[in-house]
Amino acid sequence: MNSKRLGERLNAFGLGVVMLIFSIPGLWVVLNAFRPNREILAKPAVWIPEELTLINFINMFGYGEMATIPVWSYFRNSLVISVTSTVIALLVGMMGGYAFARYRFRGKGSIFVGLMLSRAIPGISLSLPIFMLWSWIGLIDTPLGLIVIYVAMNIPFIVWLTDGYFRQVPYELFEAGVMDGCSRWQAFWLIEFPLAKSGLASAAIFAFLVSWNEFALATQLTRSTDSKTLTVGLMDFTAQFTIDWAGMCSMAVIIIIPAVLLTFLVQKHLISGLTFGGVKG
């Protein structure tokens, strides 16, 4: 039995190393958000922080003496754009997912692949024509311009996920509802929707993070505080030859927080939805 014990120890040790690698880069950024640039730049390196400070955040939000970056606007834009596009994408995508889960129709397989392929187009490739088209119709540098794009970007994945969630709801339950006198519409809202709800919530969170984290399109299609998002704003801290590391770190923390909070909520349903939809397809 000794070798089994040893195996377990090795396994635990290996996992420890892996988890450290997963978490150190993020933690390093968080730690440095609370250190002054002086200490970050010090030579030889200061390992144990001598002073922890909120000065980077104070500066960033405009209460310090340094020239400030309009973080509030970026934050507001990011939030408005991500939330709106998520809500619309969820409604639209859910309808599509339901169609795939509950109906047989001509061209089903190729429509599904077509949807997925629309997501496979690299953002930067898409940004070139959109940049030209949007500037003609006046959508450049507006939140609406990004919202529309993010809805379309999120639809394929939401369809994939919700297809899986709806199929996990037994069809017999729905039939029973209709037998008992529900209309199709009522049966959907009273039976299928509540059962798929937690799955739909994680699809929503996933879509939110895609919009929240998007950069390739946003960086080309936004110009000013009217529509610049946090990920684009991160570049404000880099000048030609110098980088405000502490400032960037503190802004990174602002971007990370929602991601980390939401991760706790999604994990279980996200996995089940993806694998169910994918394997049983």
Next chain:
Amino acid sequence: MNYGQSRWTPYLLLMPSFVFILGVVLVPLLFSLYTSLTPYKLTRPNTLYRFVGLFNYENLLEHADFWEAFGRTVLFLTIVLNLEMLLGLGIALMIQRVIRGQRILRTIMMFPMMFAPVLVGFQFKFIFNDNIGLLNNALQAFGYNQAIPWLVDEWLAMFSIMIAEIWNSTSVFAILLLAGLMSIPKDPLEAAKVDGCNPIQVFFHVTLPFLTPFIYIALTIRSLEVARAFDIVKIMTNGGPAGRTELLWTIVARTGYENARMGEANAMSYISVLLSIFFTIFFYRKLQQARQQVGDQL
């Protein structure tokens, strides 16, 4: 049974999705196809109406920098995807053996894939910085007193970018493969053991075939968003120094936006679109094959 539904219902349900994708993906793609047949420059709007046929594409054939970026991208994707899959598989196997605390391990594992790629790029730009980076500082603390130019040297820069990309996306594989491992029925595993298979044989003859569809789900999902590597490269090296870490997506952005040569950039981007579509279809096909072989038993 039919509950008062017409056969058009599914199409009606899909209609809004089509409208969005038409407006944001299909129409722009057709427009960019047209643009790629003109010498359009942002600075000279009239050039949009001059049709030059395949001129841009012919030009690209001789564009050494472009093909270099193309080759680098293919190499980058091959290395990164394979390593992510192997590492993800290893991590999934390790986590599967843990009984207590598996949930927390899974949660930690999911963090990297929730990070914005720009953030990942910045994070590793910070870590690999030759002067104040965590890595060089650590090396110096252990007595290695030379500053390694991680993001300046051609190969080291590519290596650093790959590390960032792998850190960002290995969890996609680990998580999906872990879900796959959990869903393997116990009977075939037991049967194989009873029949005298050693653990390695069990892995290759029972576990791996069951995992194949999950590997292809992960590869399909990854192929949908590999272009997010653009964000990482953009912030870490921006294709530099002197174009030595230029990938397909950064050279497209540079040609289109910095040099304002939209026609040429659209021709380039069409090639990158075809590459992405090829990969996605390839993996999706594999997924369907694997599904047919295994799916029924799950």
